[in-house]
Amino acid sequence: MNIALWIVQGLLAAMYLMAGQMKAFTPAKVRANPQMTWAQDKTDNYIRFIGVAELLGAIGLLLPLITGILPWLTVLAAIGLALIQALAIFTVHLTKKEYQVIPVNIVLLVLAVFIAFGRFNLFS
Secondary structure (H helix, E strand, O other), X not given: OHHHHHHXXXXXXXXHHHHHHHHHHOHHHHHXXXXXXXXXXXXXXXXXXXXXXXXXXXXXXXHHXXXXXXXXXXXXXXXXXXXXXHHHHHHHHOOOOOHHHHHHHHHHHHHHHHHHHXXXXXXX
């Protein structure tokens, strides 16, 4: 179970690092991207906030367990990333009728929940 969790944590962290850095550092490019229609009516600060939250979540998935310092923060990071995906589904994509991207959000949500439950059970 521990190996599966590490694999999922690494993959999810890599995905959030890529997505988060793009949103945090180049919000204008995100808004101009035709595949990211959710961002077209959002401010730079809103897009940056999401990007920074994703970056912190990605770091939180790995760093606490790697260093052994406050490893329970990994569970909180996974819960935070799951919350980001749930909010993306219900407050953005459903209201804008962007049904084609919801399966990706659901997969990311499920993976984050898997990490949260798996790491919580290993700590308790």
